[in-house]
Structures are given as structure tokens and as C-alpha cells.
Amino acid sequence: MNRLVVVSNRVPAPVAAGAQAGGLAVALEALMERRGGVWFGWSGEITASPGPAKTLDSGRVRYATIDLTQDEHDRYYNEFSNSTLWPLLHSMPELMTFDRRNAQVYRQVNERMAEALHPMLRADDLIWIHDYHLMALPAVLRARGVRAPIGFFLHIPFPSADMLASVPEAGALVRDLLAADLIGFQTANDVENFTEVACRIGDALRMPGGWLNVGARRVRLGVFPVEIEAQEFAAIAEDAWRAAPTERLRRSLSTQRLILGVDRMDPTKGLIQRLAGYRRLLETRPDWHRRVTFLQIAAESRKDVVAYRDLRTSVEQEAGSINSAFSEADWTPLRLVAR
Incomplete structure (x- = not known):
């Protein structure tokens, strides 16, 4: 071979x-x-x-x-x-x-x-x-x-x-x-x-x-579209479901629906557009207030590239603006984990 x-x-x-x-x-x-x-x-x-x-x-x-x-x-x-x-x-x-x-x-x-x-x-x-x-x-x-x-x-x-x-x-x-x-x-x-x-x-x-x-x-x-190891990912998800951090997340959500995003902090991932869409949901559908939480995990990437640093600043500012506009004493609509 x-x-x-x-x-x-x-x-x-x-x-x-x-x-x-x-x-x-x-x-x-x-x-x-x-x-x-x-x-x-x-x-x-x-x-x-x-x-x-x-x-x-x-x-x-x-x-x-x-x-x-x-x-x-x-x-x-x-x-x-x-x-x-x-x-x-x-x-x-x-x-x-x-x-x-x-x-x-x-x-x-x-x-x-x-x-x-x-x-x-x-x-x-x-x-x-x-x-x-x-x-x-x-x-x-x-x-x-x-x-x-x-x-x-x-x-x-x-x-x-x-x-x-x-x-x-x-x-x-x-x-x-x-x-x-x-x-x-x-x-x-x-x-x-x-x-x-x-x-x-x-x-x-x-x-x-x-x-x-x-x-x-x-x-x-x-x-030749790149695939994933589906069985391996399923096993990781199964293990994560039983992990202590996952249980804490479930308790913190109570009966709320969860919107989850996991991406690199990258201009091609549409993070700003995604946050804008979530803001639009909260503006037009007040019946979803306190019923949904958006958790966006954004892994830091290419810190030496100006566009990526600017993106992180914009994402953090928009996330803060959304929470400032819609948060209540017992509800934070957006959780951003950027690290």
C-alpha cells in the first residue's frame, strides 16, 4: 500500500x-x-x-x-x-x-x-x-x-x-x-x-x-464533503448529558427552551447576524420572554488578526445590549461564553 x-x-x-x-x-x-x-x-x-x-x-x-x-x-x-x-x-x-x-x-x-x-x-x-x-x-x-x-x-x-x-x-x-x-x-x-x-x-x-x-x-x-465520526460524537454527547455541568445548566434553565450555538469567533460564522435575529425575536414576540435562553459558545480564534479582534468586540457589545434591553430580575435572555 x-x-x-x-x-x-x-x-x-x-x-x-x-x-x-x-x-x-x-x-x-x-x-x-x-x-x-x-x-x-x-x-x-x-x-x-x-x-x-x-x-x-x-x-x-x-x-x-x-x-x-x-x-x-x-x-x-x-x-x-x-x-x-x-x-x-x-x-x-x-x-x-x-x-x-x-x-x-x-x-x-x-x-x-x-x-x-x-x-x-x-x-x-x-x-x-x-x-x-x-x-x-x-x-x-x-x-x-x-x-x-x-x-x-x-x-x-x-x-x-x-x-x-x-x-x-x-x-x-x-x-x-x-x-x-x-x-x-x-x-x-x-x-x-x-x-x-x-x-x-x-x-x-x-x-x-x-x-x-x-x-x-x-x-x-x-x-468530497467532510463528514464527522457520528458514533464518536454520539458517545461524547451521551457522556456530556450525564456530566455535572450539564445538570447545572438544566437546573438553571428550569422550564425554558434553550437555543444553542457553538462556533469559532469568526466573521464567516454569522454571529452578529444570529444575535440580531435573536434580538428581533425578543422585540416582536414578548410572549417568549422568560421562556427561552440563548447560549452562544464562541471559541476564541486568530487573535492576531484585526478582523477577529473587532468581531469579538462587536459580539460582546451586542450581547450586552440585548441583555440590557430585555433582562429581568430572574431571567437573562443571552449567555455568551467567549474564551
């Missing part, structure tokens, strides 16, 4: 079992434990002078990581990945910032990752690259002579051609992605958007069955 080599922006430390993790790590950890292979990416560490890749074997997985400098972290991760590409790919241009130097550092980090990964690769490996941080990597690996099969999966939406055109470097990243053999998306709409862009600026030709002809090569596009 071919060895699986997973490449992602961040590689979770194997000792951090049970720690808070992002959606990508949650989706991949169970697979890697079953399948085994190499998991390569950023260590999460910031250093003044990054050295060679570090490796750690745990079970069937070899974790291989590199460190970033502070400038790389700021420009590649905080700025271009999360302040340019993230809002661009979510079609939220009002949140987008752009600086050409950030785009250059983004590509430099992709090149440095390829430089560190290349010596570890075997000819028969299956290389699986994940998400918007590493859109340049397929082409960079090909330029280094890698001929092993490369798959790329985008965990977030892919926008229309007109939206993508708002960032000059985005077209080059589409062409970089076309160096992969298989490009996966969450929805059919994402595939259609990518196909349109690839044909318009990537010299690709649409073929039947989800294929693109790119010069002498063929690239396969596919829809």
Missing part, C-alpha cells in the same frame, strides 16, 4: 490529545491514526532562525514539522492566508486586506515547506495537501521534480471568477493548483466555480466527468 503523506498548515502535536483543535485537524487525526503515514507542516512554533525539519514518530504516524519566523507567521499566516485568502474565498471582500509583500512571503513559505518535505518523499507516495494556506505547493513540488500523485483538498468555499479577480495573485494560485492530479472541494458549486476560473485563466479545457485537460495533463475535480 502506498504511503500517505498529508501536508497541512499546522500539524497537531501527538501529545495534545483532547486539546482544542481546528476543523481540519479533527477531520484528519482519526484517518492518520488508522492509515498511518507522514504528516508534515508548521509546528506552531515561532523562532528567530528556523532550522531543518523535526520529526517525531507516534504510533503509525511520523509527524514532521518546520518552524516559522515571526515575519513569516505575520505575513504568510495572519495577513495573506487569513486576511486576504480567507475572506476572498468566502466571498466577503469587505473583510479583505491585500499587500503584495504578504503574497510574496506566502509563496516563500510554500517554497520552504517544499524544500523541507522533498527529501522525505518516496516515488510511490500519495501526497495529500490541505487548504488555502498551501495553494502554491502543488506547483512548487512539481518544480522540484516530484512526480508522485498529488491531491489537494480545499476545506472552505471557492468563489466566483469575478470575486477571485479582486486579488491579482489569486490567478497564479489557481494555476499552481492545476499541478495536482486531483482537486477536491466541499460542494458541486465550488467545483463549478473553480472549473470556470481554470478554463478562463488557467488554460484548462473542461472535459466530461469532472476532468480538466491542462496541456498534456488531465486533472480530476471532485466533491
Whole structure:
């Protein structure tokens, strides 16, 4: 069986079992434990002078990581990945910032990752690259002579051609992605958007069955929505139902209905809009006062990105405004847990 080599922006430390993790790590950890292979990416560490890749074997997985400098972290991760590409790919241009130097550092980090990964690769490996941080990597690996099969999966939406055109470097990243053999998306709409862009600026030709002809090569596009381990989630919910904090929550609610939201503190999650909808309910349906409580859990995320800090401030202000307007002595309509 071919060895699986997973490449992602961040590689979770194997000792951090049970720690808070992002959606990508949650989706991949169970697979890697079953399948085994190499998991390569950023260590999460910031250093003044990054050295060679570090490796750690745990079970069937070899974790291989590199460190970033502070400038790389700021420009590649905080700025271009999360302040340019993230809002661009979510079609939220009002949140987008752009600086050409950030785009250059983004590509430099992709090149440095390829430089560190290349010596570890075997000819028969299956290389699986994940998400918007590493859109340049397929082409960079090909330029280094890698001929092993490369798959790329985008965990977030892919926008229309007109939206993508708002960032000059985005077209080059589409062409970089076309160096992969298989490009996966969450929805059919994402595939259609990518196909349109690839044909318009990537010299690709649409073929039947989800294929693109790119010069002498063929690239396969596919829809692979990320699933969850349903049985594992059911077991967690069953355990939580019997836990002491859950019992305290039930007692505090008494006969009230509970509206529950659990999200990262992220502009794409619609937190402000959700609070506005709840305010509208309380304004128009006074018969629901003291009969419902909204518990919003918002895990802190990307604290170094201005848009995320601004969002937290706005969410906390709106939550305070709702409670100030509608609270009664024995009823708090909104509980916000942001940490």
C-alpha cells in the first residue's frame, strides 16, 4: 500500500490529545491514526532562525514539522492566508486586506515547506495537501521534480471568477493548483466555480466527468464533503448529558427552551447576524420572554488578526445590549461564553 503523506498548515502535536483543535485537524487525526503515514507542516512554533525539519514518530504516524519566523507567521499566516485568502474565498471582500509583500512571503513559505518535505518523499507516495494556506505547493513540488500523485483538498468555499479577480495573485494560485492530479472541494458549486476560473485563466479545457485537460495533463475535480465520526460524537454527547455541568445548566434553565450555538469567533460564522435575529425575536414576540435562553459558545480564534479582534468586540457589545434591553430580575435572555 502506498504511503500517505498529508501536508497541512499546522500539524497537531501527538501529545495534545483532547486539546482544542481546528476543523481540519479533527477531520484528519482519526484517518492518520488508522492509515498511518507522514504528516508534515508548521509546528506552531515561532523562532528567530528556523532550522531543518523535526520529526517525531507516534504510533503509525511520523509527524514532521518546520518552524516559522515571526515575519513569516505575520505575513504568510495572519495577513495573506487569513486576511486576504480567507475572506476572498468566502466571498466577503469587505473583510479583505491585500499587500503584495504578504503574497510574496506566502509563496516563500510554500517554497520552504517544499524544500523541507522533498527529501522525505518516496516515488510511490500519495501526497495529500490541505487548504488555502498551501495553494502554491502543488506547483512548487512539481518544480522540484516530484512526480508522485498529488491531491489537494480545499476545506472552505471557492468563489466566483469575478470575486477571485479582486486579488491579482489569486490567478497564479489557481494555476499552481492545476499541478495536482486531483482537486477536491466541499460542494458541486465550488467545483463549478473553480472549473470556470481554470478554463478562463488557467488554460484548462473542461472535459466530461469532472476532468480538466491542462496541456498534456488531465486533472480530476471532485466533491468530497467532510463528514464527522457520528458514533464518536454520539458517545461524547451521551457522556456530556450525564456530566455535572450539564445538570447545572438544566437546573438553571428550569422550564425554558434553550437555543444553542457553538462556533469559532469568526466573521464567516454569522454571529452578529444570529444575535440580531435573536434580538428581533425578543422585540416582536414578548410572549417568549422568560421562556427561552440563548447560549452562544464562541471559541476564541486568530487573535492576531484585526478582523477577529473587532468581531469579538462587536459580539460582546451586542450581547450586552440585548441583555440590557430585555433582562429581568430572574431571567437573562443571552449567555455568551467567549474564551
